[in-house]
Amino acid sequence: MLSLLTVTALALSSPVRPGGRTGARAAAARRPGGAVLLSEEAGDADAALAAAERELQIALAEAAAAREAASARKETAARAAAEEEAPHARLVLVRHGQSEWNLANRFTGWVDVDLTEQGILEAREAGRLLAAAGLEIDEVHTSLMRRAIRSAVLMLSTLNQCWLPVRKHLELNEQHAGLLTGENKVSCAQKWGVDQVMAWRRNFEDPPPEIAADSAIQRAIATDRRYDAARVPSRECLSAVSRRVAGLWEGTIAPALQEGRTVLVVTHGNTLRALVAYLDGLAPEDVYHVDLPTATPLLYEFDADGAGAEAPVAGLRHAREHGVWGEREGAARHGRFLVCAVLASAKRRGELRHSRGCVAG
Numbered sequence: 001m002l003s004l005l006t007v008t009a010l011a012l013s014s015p016v017r018p019g020g021r022t023g024a025r026a027a028a029a030r031r032p033g034g035a036v037l038l039s040e041e042a043g044d045a046d047a048a049l050a051a052a053e054r055e056l057q058i059a060l061a062e063a064a065a066a067r068e069a070a071s072a073r074k075e076t077a078a079r080a081a082a083e084e085e086a087p088h089a090r091l092v093l094v095r096h097g098q099s100e101w102n103l104a105n106r107f108t109g110w111v112d113v114d115l116t117e118q119g120i121l122e123a124r125e126a127g128r129l130l131a132a133a134g135l136e137i138d139e140v141h142t143s144l145m146r147r148a149i150r151s152a153v154l155m156l157s158t159l160n161q162c163w164l165p166v167r168k169h170l171e172l173n174e175q176h177a178g179l180l181t182g183e184n185k186v187s188c189a190q191k192w193g194v195d196q197v198m199a200w201r202r203n204f205e206d207p208p209p210e211i212a213a214d215s216a217i218q219r220a221i222a223t224d225r226r227y228d229a230a231r232v233p234s235r236e237c238l239s240a241v242s243r244r245v246a247g248l249w250e251g252t253i254a255p256a257l258q259e260g261r262t263v264l265v266v267t268h269g270n271t272l273r274a275l276v277a278y279l280d281g282l283a284p285e286d287v288y289h290v291d292l293p294t295a296t297p298l299l300y301e302f303d304a305d306g307a308g309a310e311a312p313v314a315g316l317r318h319a320r321e322h323g324v325w326g327e328r329e330g331a332a333r334h335g336r337f338l339v340c341a342v343l344a345s346a347k348r349r350g351e352l353r354h355s356r357g358c359v360a361g
């Protein structure tokens with residue numbers, strides 16, 4: 001393709017030789033009427049230059065259009081590839097931020113304590129982790145307790161998705177701690193022994209001692225207007241929590257995943273252990289080793305087809321495996337803890353006063 005400069009030069013230049021075009025122009029100018037002929041030749045040159053400029057502009061426009069079309073095809077192909085690789089559905093499990101009784105090292109159970117200042121920061125940072133992962137939440141589920149509800153709302157605020165309704169369920173309440181409720185964990189270990197207290201906290205079928213119905217704590221829970229007194233337990237083991245969570249899973253969460261939605265569940269440590277045991281198909285002895293730090297999102301991804309392990313959702317499979325629980329062979333973890341770069345940055349800025357031990361992978 002000729003450049004504009006080349007076309008211009010060709011249009012205006014001519015060889016200087018006897019009898020050539022330049023000599024003819026000079027001779028014509030000396031003849032009667034020669035100036036008119038020279039003017040006509042100059043007009044022809046201008047027209048040729050203008051035509052060359054138009055052709056060049058058209059060629060440049062066509063080249064630009066071809067580049068834009070190629071770029072659009074590349075973007076379309078990239079989007080199609082991303083959609084093909086994207087999972088069918090996602091489930092994000094998050095334990096609430098640090099609560100007042102987490103800080104005091106007391107068994108909380110169904111007591112409705114609030115978040116600490118650090119817990120508020122943790123929840124916001126969890127929202128930033130979700131945003132950094134590019135997640136857009138479709139629905140949110142929490143317990144009836146303020147520490148979980150506030151954590152969910154803070155995450156949604158960070159995601160700029162405050163408009164989403166937060167659906168609250170008794171089934172997602174924390175495991176009832178029975179007689180241990182309100183007690184300091186160290187004091188309980190000194191009184192009953194570390195092994196016994198750990199069995200009450202983590203074993204699948206070992207409930208703590210019952211709390212008396214006339215105790216101040218139990219009366220406050222049983223008479224709370226959010227509860228039907230007949231449904232308030234006096235204690236729970238993890239298997240009891242698993243049974244009540246199973247109904248919510250089958251009736252609400254699993255159908256949403258089948259529809260391809262991204263579901264956020266913000267709840268409590270032992271409630272999440274029950275959910276994880278169900279999701280990862282863990283044996284009761286492996287559940288003991290499941291631990292989820294406060295406000296650290298755990299992302300499960302599901303495919304409608306593929307070679308991954310079968311998931312407890314009809315028609316879906318786990319997208320991939322991300323490790324094991326408690327370094328126990330066979331206790332596969334299909335959820336991925338989101339990276340903790342944002343939390344580490346906050347700790348360096350001094351916004352988080354206590355290290356929570358980030359995990360990734």
